[in-house]
Amino acid sequence: MVSYLANRVMTTKGQKACMVIDHLVEALAGDPSSPLRRAIILIDIDQHSGSTQTGVMERLSIHKSALNREIEWLFNYGCIVMRNSEHDGRAKSLEVCGYSKTGLKTALRYFENDHEKLKAFLEDVAHVLKQEKPTLRDAKIVTALFEMRSAPRQKVVDSLYNAPITSNHRAINKLIEEGIVKTDESRSE
């Protein structure tokens, strides 16, 4: 607990943002390719534990088929469990479990355990990224660069996750193309 509190006080806001993203990657089966939307769904399920898929759909205004895919992913990777709903025999109630619960709990500490704040944070970051489906990897690239200010490409890649190196470079290239990340060349244009 003391070391956690020490971390909170001693770290900069950029480092805190990086840590939140890291904990969310942990919560999502260590997959940095997870869209921020998936993280928001996981947070919502934890916030409204026992809620049904319809409940998530209504609260987050997500299309049914898109939500189905995300729920299926979360279930297949052991992030959530499904139980028969007490209120509706046809519906399943959803709960976050295992490592997802642990990762989420740690991320929530940076937001006074306020799920709404964590969701709003991710929505704000997604808005800055301006992509159709921004991922946790994209979020980590920009938060790491925010913290480092200016850094060689390799240092940015080193701050990312164990993933195929091409995935990391592809994500950086996309952010450069979109003008979110600048290179020496693009700055002089």
Next chain:
Amino acid sequence: MNLDLSRDVDSKLNRIFGEYFGGGPSVSNVLTFNSLASVHKTAEPPAFKLSFDAATL
């Protein structure tokens, strides 16, 4: 090749991170932690908790 954020993105993130995480560690907190760590020779100095309760949490 060095990378950095566009000015617009940097300023937006600065606002967002500031809103959710505050302004970051103060110099006095850093000095307190370093002093305590050197005295106690441990990663978890027992007196550290006393140095940052009201203002920073």
